[in-house]
Structure formats: structure tokens, C-alpha cells
Amino acid sequence: MTDATAAEPTSGQTRDLSRARDMIVCEDVSKWYGDFQALDKVSATIKEQEVVVVLGPSGSGKSTWIRCINRLEIHQEGRIVVDDVELTNDLRNIEKVRSEVGMVFQQFNLFPHLNILDNVSLAPIWVRKKPRAEAESQAMALLERVGIPEQAHKYPGQLSGGQQQRVAIARALAMEPRIMLFDEPTSALDPEMIKEVLDVMKALALSGMTMMVVTHEMGFAKEVADRLIFMEGGQIVEQNTTDLFFSNPTEDRTKLFLSQIL
């Protein structure tokens, strides 16, 4: 792994992103559900074009954190700045951030009453105010890209889980986001379908998208991620470049976690 070269861009470990600009900055982000502290002073910076995988056991706050970044959850302390826009209660900032940040959910959350093409083109038409014809041709192009153009006129219920998740990725991409968030995108899928979704995500990472991925897919993390963040109890326990994270974890908790899943 350590002798990966620039000729092999799939393993992002060798990319030097130190001079890239900051896309997501979190400073001491904390959040409570009642008395339960879900996030405890989480601080991290994600650079442009960087692919970050967030690992951790269930209930460690990974999903809560990623959902704070487009304000599906509201953090109570600290600062989150996305593409130079700080997330506050100001509705205009939230709308701006949400149109820059695409999100893919564990349960796909496609709109069941709309066909695939409408699922993908609805937001560009009404949020981006694109003409319908342009939005639909763009949607078809995206469906080609995720490999299911022939399903465009079916409804979500008629598709397999993997296909639905690929549509969900296309739907997020249709807004031309600068950042993509993935909240356990393969956890609700049958094993055979995980690969088709991960392939789409790998291609997306290769194209230079800034990505933050919560996942348990170690193969994906090793192959694609620039950096790994390990969380537990709402805190970031350890973060490091991918090869150092796997080859030389510093914290005992990380070692234990890796020994259990690898």
C-alpha cells in the first residue's frame, strides 16, 4: 500500500490536498438529545476534492454529525462552515448550503409517487429554476452515469434496492452539488447490491467530488478514502490518512475496533 504512486489515482492516499481550500469546517460542534450528548466538541476540516470516511460503532454520533452538515439536525454549540457559509438559523444560509450539498440516505428516501425521471429532475426544475426539457435531459445523462437509463419511467417501488440507491445518488447529483454526504448508503442493501452502489461512489470520488461517507465498508474506505475519522461516544477518537490509519493506529480503542472488523 505504501508504495502507491501518482499513476494510480484510485488510492487517494498519495494525493496532496494540503493546499486545497477548506470545504467543510467544524469547530467544537456539540449536540444533545435531551440529556444525552450525541456530539462532543467535534472538530474537523474537509478539503476540496477530499474523500473522508467516518467510521465508528453504532450510536457513536457519525450519522448525527453528517446530518448536521446540511442542517437536517441542528447543532447547539460550535461552528459549522460549509463552502464559506456558516450554518445558523438564517433560512437563506440553510437553503444555500442545502443546494450545494447533496445527501444520500440509508433508506434511499426516493419519492414513491414520482417516476425515476421526475425524482431526479424535480429539484432542478423548482429549486434551480431550470427549464423542464433541460432538467430532464440532464437527469437522463445522470441516469446513464449511474447505469440505469432504461428505468427512467418506472416508479421507485419497481426497482431493486441497489437501483434505488443509485437513483438517489443521481437525484443528489442533479443539483450539481460541490459536496456529497453519504449516510450509510449500503447498510440497507442485500450483499449482491452493495457493489453496484460502491462502484458508482468510487467513480464519483475519481471525478473529484468532495465526499463525506459514513460506512462500514472497509474495502471502500481502504481503496477510495483520503482520510479516515474514527468516532466513539460523540467524539473523534482518531483521524489519519488511510494507510497510516490501518497500518499504525495510535489509540487503543481504534485498534480494538479494527481488530474486530478486519
Next chain:
Amino acid sequence: MSLSDHVSTPSMVVATANVPWAAPPEIPKLPPREWVKENLFSSAFNSVLTVVTTIILLAVFRGFLSFIFNPVRQWNGTATNMQLFMTRAYPDEQYIRIWFCVAVILILTGLSMAVWQAGSTMPIAGLGRKLLATGALLAILTLLAPFSASATIQWLAAALAVAAVGEAARRFAGRGEDERTVSTLTVLVVTLAGLVTSLWVVPYGHHTYIAKRVPRVLAEPGTVALTTKLPWTIMLLIVVAAYFAGRLMRDRLPINPTRVTLLLLWLLAPPVLIYLVLRDPSFDMGHVVGTDLPIFAAYAVGGAALLSWLTRPSTGETGRIVAVLVLVVGFCTFLTPMRQVVRLDMLMLAIFALAAPTFGGGPRARKRYIFGWLGVLGVMSWLITSINTPSTVTVPGGFFIGGFSITLMVAIFTIVFSFPLGIALALARTSSMPIFRQLATGFIEVVRGVPLITILIFFSIMVPLFLPRGMHLSEVTACVIGYVLFSSAYLAENVRGGLQSITRGQHEAAEAVGMTTAQKTIFIVLPQALRVSIPPLVGHCIGVFKETSLLAIIGVFDILYIGRIVIPGQTEFMGSTRENVLFVSVIYWIFAYQMSKASQRLERRTGLGER
């Protein structure tokens, strides 16, 4: 997703999905005697139950039939007053207007049935079995009824004929692969044609009620009056012609614009037919040109300019402030004396202005939005003008129409107006803004805690006293407002159930792609919530339709009032309340049952339960 257990690659998922499953083994049908044994006489106790229930049923039927066919019954009263039942005292010389309205409704029905591909096919064998069963039932009822010998023989012959047709259809139907089927629409048209033909052939009797003559009732043997059978024959021809025209439209025209046009026509039909055709206002051209047209023109030009600016994506926050200002101005117009039309137009403009950023955008979207405004404004101005113009149709005693027509009219207006209001209330009740939530909750809880009849009495008697001077509200309009408020509170609760069934994931997905709350509600939440609410909403519509009978209590001449008070009050038909109320119930049942069937078809078509 169960497919994935058997296949390994995604491409194979598609392939296997196209292969039909192996058909399950056919369950052989039991021969009749076995079926009876298994289902009715499977044990001693069940046999006793079957026998006792049968005896009770036969006794009930016999009692019912002896009531209907008792020579004491004055069914002549019902037959003679059919026109009164349907339209009350609408003048005979203007009756062509009624038939015109029926024709328009039937044309729209025929077109819509063709465009939405209503109807399906049913096996002829099934139809035959149904006819056979009908014949048998008819024969049993004939034997139970207190008929004279000759009448019994006639009815038995009819039952035998029906059963024979059924048996012939069963023989003709064929079996297995080459089983013959028939379109349900054909069955419907043949049935209707049979009914219409019977008007020309069967001696139902010629009944007429002529108020200006003594004796006022004309009852002669023979077929029904020409003024009844001729229009109905024409109506049948019209609906069949409309159906075929609709099929041509479906084949030749783009489907979606055709459907949207038809829906708009359906929406426009009730007000236009009632206020322009039936009521026939006498327009004062001087007033129209001098006052109504200038107001319309001012709103058309001013509103279009405002909306053109508001729908521009670059307008931003200033636009929202301006829209709220328009709403405030709209409310302020109610504080000073002013023409009603100016106020209503201003409120409508405020609604359009508030929604403008949601629907604005590109040049095409903006143009469509502005034309939408002009269309709504045009229809509104036209209707308000014609409602404010006195009617040329003179009807003794109050409102220009009554009977079943007013029942339908009140039901339609209540349903049409309470839908938007109810949805708005449901959204307000689930809104995150406390003032909306509490207002809606308060309104719903107050209205639901008060009996409908008190609301109607309040609106019909009290509200006219509180109105500002110069504002006049007819009793029926006041009642419709009461019905709308009552119905919207219940409707809101039904819709709220649907809203709560939308998962959090749907909200989050819509928010994550940057939709505003309004866009999320209109494009994602409401379509799904309303689809889930179809069964309770149709139940609600049936309820509204039946509750219009409360109009009878406050003295509006609806069909129940005519059946219970008016006809039994005619000297010729003293005390015929029972017959007429039974007839009214049958009319209510026919319509309510059809609505119920329609809702089942709608549920099947929208694929409820397979989200």
C-alpha cells in the same frame, strides 16, 4: 427485493423480473350441492342457523313487499311529483335549461370515461350467472309479494325471461382459453338503453301535476309523458356520442393537456351551469362596461405586472415583503366600504403573490403563472358579476331551484370549497408556526364540538343580522358557508392523518435537495398524503352529500323537505309521507353507493397500498 435471493448480478434482476411466475395450481370449483353442504350445512348448529336466518330474511322481505305493493300506498303521489322532486318549481317554459345542464354533465362524463379509459371487461359467463341469480331472486320475491294471480304470473314470466337470458349467456360464453368477455361499458349502455326503451313501451302511467288547473292531478294509463321520455332518449344518445368523441380525442390529441382541460371543465361546470345557465342573470350592459370591466382590466394589468416582477428569480426577499403587503392591503379593504369584487380580487391577488416565488423561474413558468392569474381573475369576475345580477327566472317562494338539484348543488359547492380550506387547516395544524397551529386547532376543535344543525341554524338566521349594510346573503349561500366550515374541520382531520403517514425520510430528502417548505409540501408531502387519505375523504364526501338533508329542517326546499312536507300537503296526496320518504332514501342511496363504488375504483387505480 425478494428476487435478489435467487440471482447474483444486478443485470439478472431485470431479466428475471420479466419472466412470469409459474401459475399456482388451480383450486377446483365445488359443484353447487357440495358448496351448499360445505358452507351452509357443515354442522348441525350451522344448519339450524341457516334455516332460522333464511326464515327471518323471507319474513322481512315479505313485510317489505307487502308495504310497497299494498293498494293503500299512494305511489301516484311520487310519480306525479317527479318534477317537483328534482327541481321544485322551476318554470316549465324554461325547462330546456335543466336539460341543457344535464346534457353538459353527461357530455363531460362521456368524454372523461373515454379519456381516462374507464370500464373493464367481464366474462360473459359471470354476467350470465348474475342474471340467473337475479331471475331466481325475482321469482322468490314474486312468490312472497301479495300479488293477485295474474300479476304473479306476469312477474314470474319476467323472472323466467331474465333467468333464460342468463342461462343463454352462460351457454354462449365458452370455456377455458376461448372464454368470451364483454366490456362493462357495453353492459352499462345496454342496461341504460333498456331502461330508456321501457319509457316508450311499458305503461308506467302518464302523470302530470298542473298547479293552475282543477283537478290538478292528471293520471292516465299509458307510457310516461313525452316531455320525460324524449329528453332522456336524447341524453342517452348524447352520452354515447360523447364517449366515442372522447375516444377520438384520446387517440388524436396529446393525453395530458386533454386531461387537464377536462378537469378544468369539470371544475368550471357547477358554477357556470348553476349561476349562468339555470339562474340566467339579466346583465345590465351599462353597469358591466362602466364598472365591472374596468375593475377587471385594472386587476388584470396591475396584477400581471406585479406577478411578472415577483416570479423573477432575481427578485428575492423584497418580493416576499411586497406579497405580504398585498395581503395586508387585501384585509384592509374589508374595513372601508367598497365593492365586494374589489376585496375578493385583492385577496386572490395576495394568494397569487405569496405563491409566486414557489412557481416562478424561467420565462415559460412565469408566462404560465401569469396566464393562470388572468384565467382565475376572469372566471371570478364573470361569476361575481352574474351572481350580483338579478335572475330572470321567476320562481314562486324563494330560491330559484330546489329539490334534488339543490341537494346536489349544496353538496358540490361544499365539497369543492371545503377541500382547499380543509387542506389548509390540516397544514396549519401540523405547521411549525405556533400561531397557525393554535388557530387551526382552535377552529377545528370548536367546530367539531358543535352539532351541524346548530351551525346551519346560526348561519341561516343569525348571520344575515350581523352582515354590514348593503351586503346580502341568500339563505342557501349562508347554509353553504356553514356546511363548508363544518366539513373543512372534519376534512382537515382526515388529511392530517395522511400528513402524519409521510415518513421523516421523505421530508428530509426534500429538504436535502434544497426545496423550500412550500415546494416540499406541494410536490412531495401533499400528493402522498392525499392519496393515503382517499378512503376517508370519499367517506367524508358521502357524509356531506347525506348531511345536505338537514337543509329540510331549516326550511330549505330540498328533496327531503319536498318528500316529507310538500307532497303530503297536497290535497290529492294527503299523508303520503312514508312513500315519498322511502323514495327519497332510495335516491340518496343510489348516489351514495355510486360514490362508494367510484372510490373503490379510484383506490385500485392509484395503486393504494403498494407504495
